[in-house]
Amino acid sequence: MLNHTKQYINGEWVDSTGSETIEVVNPATEKVIGKISSGTKDDVDRAVEAAKDAFPTFSKTSVDDRIKLLEDIANEYENRKDDLIKIITEELGAPITKSEKIHYQMGLQHFRQAAEELKTFEFIEERENSYIQKEAIGVAGLITPWNFPTNQISTKLASALAAGSTLVVKPASKTPFASIILAEIFDKVGVPKGVFNLVNGSGSIVGEAISSHPDVDLVSFTGSGEVGSSLMKNAADGIKNVSLELGGKSPLVILKDADVKEAAKTALTQIATNTGQVCSAATRVIVHDEMHDDFIKAMKELVTEFPVGDPQEESTFMGPQVSKEQWETVQSYIQKGKEEGATIAIGGPGKPDGMERGFFSKITVFTNVQNDMTIAQEEIFGPVMSVITYKNIDEAIKIANDTVYGLAGYVFGNDKEELKKVALNIRAGQIRINNSKSDISAPFGGFKQSGIGREWGDYGIEEFLEPKAIMGMPS
Numbered sequence: 001m002l003n004h005t006k007q008y009i010n011g012e013w014v015d016s017t018g019s020e021t022i023e024v025v026n027p028a029t030e031k032v033i034g035k036i037s038s039g040t041k042d043d044v045d046r047a048v049e050a051a052k053d054a055f056p057t058f059s060k061t062s063v064d065d066r067i068k069l070l071e072d073i074a075n076e077y078e079n080r081k082d083d084l085i086k087i088i089t090e091e092l093g094a095p096i097t098k099s100e101k102i103h104y105q106m107g108l109q110h111f112r113q114a115a116e117e118l119k120t121f122e123f124i125e126e127r128e129n130s131y132i133q134k135e136a137i138g139v140a141g142l143i144t145p146w147n148f149p150t151n152q153i154s155t156k157l158a159s160a161l162a163a164g165s166t167l168v169v170k171p172a173s174k175t176p177f178a179s180i181i182l183a184e185i186f187d188k189v190g191v192p193k194g195v196f197n198l199v200n201g202s203g204s205i206v207g208e209a210i211s212s213h214p215d216v217d218l219v220s221f222t223g224s225g226e227v228g229s230s231l232m233k234n235a236a237d238g239i240k241n242v243s244l245e246l247g248g249k250s251p252l253v254i255l256k257d258a259d260v261k262e263a264a265k266t267a268l269t270q271i272a273t274n275t276g277q278v279c280s281a282a283t284r285v286i287v288h289d290e291m292h293d294d295f296i297k298a299m300k301e302l303v304t305e306f307p308v309g310d311p312q313e314e315s316t317f318m319g320p321q322v323s324k325e326q327w328e329t330v331q332s333y334i335q336k337g338k339e340e341g342a343t344i345a346i347g348g349p350g351k352p353d354g355m356e357r358g359f360f361s362k363i364t365v366f367t368n369v370q371n372d373m374t375i376a377q378e379e380i381f382g383p384v385m386s387v388i389t390y391k392n393i394d395e396a397i398k399i400a401n402d403t404v405y406g407l408a409g410y411v412f413g414n415d416k417e418e419l420k421k422v423a424l425n426i427r428a429g430q431i432r433i434n435n436s437k438s439d440i441s442a443p444f445g446g447f448k449q450s451g452i453g454r455e456w457g458d459y460g461i462e463e464f465l466e467p468k469a470i471m472g473m474p475s
Contacts, residue, residue: 002034039201054194107150255413406447
């Protein structure tokens with residue numbers, strides 16, 4: 001049992017002012033693996049005070065000092081590799097190979113990239129009679145999700161530290177232990193007292209206290225649109241900055257000239273990775289109507305290459321949903337799809353055969369989907385795909401953009417002009433063509449209801465800075 005009921009405030013592990021705890025469950029076994037403190041408003045007050053007191057000094061540290069700090073964090077992060085992989089597999093249910101190749105690696109890359117960005121980042125700009133200085137925004141409240149326990153917290157932490165801001169962090173209560181390891185890493189490398197503070201607990205208490213606190217200058221949140229809207233309202237009274245990375249219903253447009261088997265493999269990879277618990281996952285697959293039948297046939301043949309099972313087994317591609325609640329949500333959407341007239345081509349309701357224990361879902365593919373159906377419009381956050389057909393590229397683009405979201409988009413095929421046309425016309429924050437590799441230096445964030453602001457690279461650092469213009473600065 002991992003019993004960690006202290007908060008990390010002002011450089012020390014301290015008792016919470018409350019006595020309640022939250023249990024953490026391994027979603028593959030349904031067994032409790034530990035507990036954390038259910039933090040209080042008073043805990044947040046102490047953490048914000050520590051961050052506020054540390055800000056005047058830390059915000060004035062040199063760029064070279066912050067580069068070294070980020071490099072030290074990355075080096076110690078590597079030293080804790082085995083611990084991070086182990087706990088992500090246990091608390092999230094991510095297959096152990098994915099915990100290493102995706103979760104662990106993405107967290108590491110954000111710290112490395114932020115250090116690299118600082119080497120060329122311009123904090124000062126001179127224009128005719130204006131001297132423009134970018135200054136750290138102040139105390140930043142970071143509220144992070146459960147689906148990527150190292151990636152989402154690391155990109156925020158790295159950018160904020162690079163900018164010179166101080167921090168109060170609330171990780172998701174379903175997957176808190178990776179963040180606790182990060183706190184241990186920060187403590188080990190000597191992050192100055194008060195610069196980083198970690199308060200575990202529920203969103204309704206700790207998250208609300210952070211977003212409404214008068215001394216928090218920026219709230220950076222990743223999660224659902226509903227919670228993001230609530231946090232914006234909490235932040236409104238203080239006129240504080242808000243950065244939101246929210247949901248998605250991303251399209252994958254498959255061109256008529258695409259290799260059908262490769263297209264099918266790409267689509268299945270999108271919904272099976274992290275058990276479909278990815279805000280940028282391509283859950284709406286838009287295929288030419290003449291390709292539809294061959295595409296479905298290819299997916300049926302390939303789905304066995306994405307085995308669902310024990311996350312501890314290296315052969316497993318897809319693990320469980322993170323919780324019973326999330327499993328039930330996914331099941332309700334599958335039922336809704338059937339009720340609205342879509343056809344299940346692969347998978348369906350219930351758990352895979354032989355997997356009665358654990359929150360496992362089947363990879364599920366719907367055909368005969370109209371884009372106005374619930375399963376095509378609402379974020380399911382599970383391994384559920386809607387296949388929608390089109391007759392020409394203009395119609396495909398129209399379908400792709402017919403959503404309240406705009407986080408990501410994907411296009412797969414060979415015709416260079418059509419690839420460019422689709423990529424340039426999808427209204428989303430990040431587009432990938434033909435399985436292109438992720439670029440951690442490029443901005444990540446959404447259009448429309450997918451969020452406000454950007455993360456990753458220099459754009460991520462900019463979120464934690466305020467520009468000050470000085471006219472007539474003496475030379």
